Amino acid sequence: MTTMKQFFILIVSIFLFQEAYAAGEAKLTFEPLYGVETRLVRYPEPSRYVTSATYGARVLYGVTLLSGEAEYTASKSRKDYPSDDQKVEDSVERASLGLRSTIPVASFIGFYFRAGGRASQGETKITTAGVTETKDNPLRIDPYAGTGIQIALGSALAVNAGVTMIRNFENKYDAQYTLGLSARFGNL
Numbered sequence: 001m002t003t004m005k006q007f008f009i010l011i012v013s014i015f016l017f018q019e020a021y022a023a024g025e026a027k028l029t030f031e032p033l034y035g036v037e038t039r040l041v042r043y044p045e046p047s048r049y050v051t052s053a054t055y056g057a058r059v060l061y062g063v064t065l066l067s068g069e070a071e072y073t074a075s076k077s078r079k080d081y082p083s084d085d086q087k088v089e090d091s092v093e094r095a096s097l098g099l100r101s102t103i104p105v106a107s108f109i110g111f112y113f114r115a116g117g118r119a120s121q122g123e124t125k126i127t128t129a130g131v132t133e134t135k136d137n138p139l140r141i142d143p144y145a146g147t148g149i150q151i152a153l154g155s156a157l158a159v160n161a162g163v164t165m166i167r168n169f170e171n172k173y174d175a176q177y178t179l180g181l182s183a184r185f186g187n188l
Contacts, residue, residue, distance in 0.1 A: 029060040029067075031160060035178030037075055040168045041090050041124065047170065050090065052077035054176060064102045069114060071096040073176070085129045092122030092137065096144065108152040115145040118166055142167045150182065158182040 037054045040047055056073030076091045098116015105111060122137045148162020160180040165173045 025063045026061065027063070029182050031058040031060070031180040031182045032056075033058055033071075033073060033178045033180045035176060037174065037176040039075075039092070039166075039174040039176075040170060040172065041077070041088075050077045050079065052090075054178070056094075058180065060100060060182075062100075064104065064110075067100045067102070069096070069098050069100045069116070071098075087127040089125040089127075090122065091124075092120055094118050094120040098144070102150060110150045111147065112150055112160075112162070113145075113147050114162075114164065115143070118142050118144045140169060142169075146176075148178075156183060 033054070033056045035054050036051060038049055038051045041050050052075045054073050054075035056071060058069055058071040060067040060069045062068055072093070072095050074091070074093045076089070078090075079088045081087070096116055096118040098114055100112055100114040102110045102112040119139060119141045120137075121139045124135045124137065126133045126135070144164050144166040146162055146164030148160055150158050150160045152158045158181070160178070160182055162178050162180075164176045164178070166176065168174050
């Protein structure tokens with residue numbers, strides 16, 4: 001994306017957030033998350049995909065049609081290779097910033113779309129015959145995009161289910177499937 005396009009998107013977003021705040025429609029939403037993700041693990045060579053549980057939280061601020069979002073997630077996985085007397089433990093932490101747009105379909109259901117950038121960093125511990133080697137995974141910043149469904153359980157509570165695709169270092173995509181519970185906090 002060119003610098004001019006990024007600048008234009010930033011200006012439009014700031015304008016929309018200011019208009020929503022002035023109208024008193026902006027709201028703050030907190031979502032604890034739990035899910036499953038499939039991600040590329042670099043060590044030991046060759047790289048491979050693992051599936052593991054992920055947990056974290058997401059905060060949204062804005063109006064239904066356009067909200068800013070910040071998210072933190074973490075996950076750990078372990079794979080044992082008895083034939084090689086090897087154990088591989090991988091952990092990753094991610095922080096995301098982006099935009100989310102929810103399109104209501106009925107009074108209690110809506111679909112959302114999200115996109116932004118995600119920073120991730122972690123480490124891999126490889127234990128072979130009792131000797132542990134730790135490899136730090138470098139800080140990566142990757143784009144993400146996703147979609148999901150939100151079902152209201154009341155005026156301030158909703159259940160979310162979504163999928164997010166994150167481009168990884170091999171220009172392929174990691175997938176994160178999440179289930180969350182949203183709690184809205186008034187007109188903050």
